[in-house]
Amino acid sequence: MKKLKLKKISINKKTKIIALSLLFALVIAIVVMLCLSATKDEDKARTSYKMTLAYDAQTHVLSGSEEVTYINNNENMFTYLYLHLYPNAFREGAKNSLASVSTQDELYVNGVSYGNITVSSVECEGEALEFNVEGEDENILRVDLPCELYPDEQITFSIDFSVTLANINHRLGYGNNTINFGNFYPILCVYEDGVGFKTDLYHSNGDPFYSEVANYEVSLTYPSEYTLASSGNVLSSQEGEDIVTANILGENIRDFCFVLSDIFEEVCANVDGTQINYYGYRGDNNLQTNLSTAQEALSTFNDLFGRYPYEVLNVVKTNFVHGGMEYPNLVYISDSLSQEDIAYVIVHEIAHQWWYGVVGNDENSHAWLDEGLAEYSTLLFFENNTKYGVDCEAMIDSALTSYKTFVRVYGSVNGEVDTSMDRPLSDFATEPEYVQNTYTKGLLMFDSLRKSTGDRKFFKALKNYYKDFCYKNVTPAEFIASFIDSTGYNLENFINSWLNGEVVFQ
Numbered sequence: 208m209k210k211l212k213l214k215k216i217s218i219n220k221k222t223k224i225i226a227l228s229l230l231f232a233l234v235i236a237i238v239v240m241l242c243l244s245a246t247k248d249e250d251k252a253r254t255s256y257k258m259t260l261a262y263d264a265q266t267h268v269l270s271g272s273e274e275v276t277y278i279n280n281n282e283n284m285f286t287y288l289y290l291h292l293y294p295n296a297f298r299e300g301a302k303n304s305l306a307s308v309s310t311q312d313e314l315y316v317n318g319v320s321y322g323n324i325t326v327s328s329v330e331c332e333g334e335a336l337e338f339n340v341e342g343e344d345e346n347i348l349r350v351d352l353p354c355e356l357y358p359d360e361q362i363t364f365s366i367d368f369s370v371t372l373a374n375i376n377h378r379l380g381y382g383n384n385t386i387n388f389g390n391f392y393p394i395l396c397v398y399e400d401g402v403g404f405k406t407d408l409y410h411s412n413g414d415p416f417y418s419e420v421a422n423y424e425v426s427l428t429y430p431s432e433y434t435l436a437s438s439g440n441v442l443s444s445q446e447g448e449d450i451v452t453a454n455i456l457g458e459n460i461r462d463f464c465f466v467l468s469d470i471f472e473e474v475c476a477n478v479d480g481t482q483i484n485y486y487g488y489r490g491d492n493n494l495q496t497n498l499s500t501a502q503e504a505l506s507t508f509n510d511l512f513g514r515y516p517y518e519v520l521n522v523v524k525t526n527f528v529h530g531g532m533e534y535p536n537l538v539y540i541s542d543s544l545s546q547e548d549i550a551y552v553i554v555h556e557i558a559h560q561w562w563y564g565v566v567g568n569d570e571n572s573h574a575w576l577d578e579g580l581a582e583y584s585t586l587l588f589f590e591n592n593t594k595y596g597v598d599c600e601a602m603i604d605s606a607l608t609s610y611k612t613f614v615r616v617y618g619s620v621n622g623e624v625d626t627s628m629d630r631p632l633s634d635f636a637t638e639p640e641y642v643q644n645t646y647t648k649g650l651l652m653f654d655s656l657r658k659s660t661g662d663r664k665f666f667k668a669l670k671n672y673y674k675d676f677c678y679k680n681v682t683p684a685e686f687i688a689s690f691i692d693s694t695g696y697n698l699e700n701f702i703n704s705w706l707n708g709e710v711v712f713q
């Protein structure tokens with residue numbers, strides 16, 4: 208009996224073990240299948256842009272076409288789509304100035320100059336589609352679809368366009384040293400459920416951009432005397448008589464940008480599997496120094512936030528009116544910077560590869576989300592790389608003094624000062640008001656958040672935030688919820704009091 212019983216138990220146990228094993232295997236198989244299908248769906252669900260472009264250096268015109276495959280991942284049915292036409296911000300008579308008044312001299316080195324974008328046709332399967340250039344300032348292209356586009360359906364259409372570059376040291380334009388192609392093509396406006404298409408106008412404050420992560424295939428022809436630095440990976444290049452055609456693939460990137468120059472000198476390194484290229488000007492004596500800073504930034508942020516997911520990062524010296532500018536896989540570093548400012552700008556722009564590039568946000572409405580965090584990440588870099596000799600506590604003190612001075616001076620001049628952070632770019636009356644409330648106060652807020660939660664929870668929260676919102680766009684509410692979830696602290700009132708301007712500094 209005992210034996211039998213034992214045997215019986217043994218059989219039962221064995222059966223249970225087999226059943227449990229089968230169940231376990233089944234669960235694993237289902238999880239793997241779900242993961243695979245999720246990955247597949249995510250890949251399938253990306254919008255793609257296939258561009259064929261040619262740049263004529265004599266006329267300063269970039270012409271070509273883009274084939275857009277758009278997948279409706281929203282809850283609504285569409286009969287039309289909107290795309291941004293950012294180059295029209297450079298045209299004569301544009302509503303908003305391109306940069307603050309204080310930078311006009313550095314903007315136009317050869318006198319005032321204009322550019323624009325012209326759309327000549329839009330087609331779908333060989334049929335012409337109705338389109339219209341509209342928006343508050345000719346900043347939007349409306350494309351009427353041939354039929355209703357329901358959720359989960361997709362459509363492919365092509366746009367023929369040409370961009371005339373202004374002679375200007377800006378994101379888009381040709382200067383004395385480089386030709387910059389930032390925000391040059393029609394890019395789909397983000398559609399927010401319950402809100403609609405986000406068609407915000409260009410603004411001189413901040414980086415007035417907002418887009419979804421997409422896949423890019425670009426064939427770019429340019430004069431052979433130039434060297435190319437671009438988003439994505441250059442897969443191959445064909446040399447013609449006086450021209451080069453580069454074939455570029457950019458996967459999971461939220462924008463595509465490139466820079467040409469006939470005076471580039473390039474140095475390269477590898478950091479954790481990412482090729483990092485620094486493009487300086489021929490004869491520069493700081494190529495290796497700047498490359499090292501870029502390497503250290505990439506390495507530091509890989510450790511602090513999570514791995515950079517791309518194979519290439521280009522750090523590019525350009526004629527650019529501001530300190531720097533971030534694009535996926537490519538950052539501008541202004542050629543007007545002094546050597547002591549270069550390291551800071553390289554680090555700040557590389558931080559944007561995490562905060563803007565991988566984790567995106569509406570930069571028009573919530574600029575503090577990426578700028579504040581990029582600024583605080585720069586401080587974290589110096590804290591982790593003490594050889595730069597930056598005193599991080601002094602950096603915070605200086606930010607605090609700067610912010611208090613701003614509040615005092617603005618208060619005395621205007622009677623009152625708006626100290627809220629979370630508002631559209633157009634709501635900031637001046638550039639100092641924007642910079643102080645977005646960068647300076649952003650840095651102070653993240654420092655305060657870290658001191659309140661403690662290092663362990665703060666860095667865990669940053670890592671989770673990066674992982675959970677990889678390739679997505681995040682809202683302030685999602686950012687707050689993510690930090691509450693990771694730290695276990697109810698930070699809603701704390702963060703909102705910073706954003707609403709209720710935090711008062713003594």
Ligand SMILES: [Zn+2]
Pocket residue numbers: 555559577578581
């Ligand atoms: Zn920035």
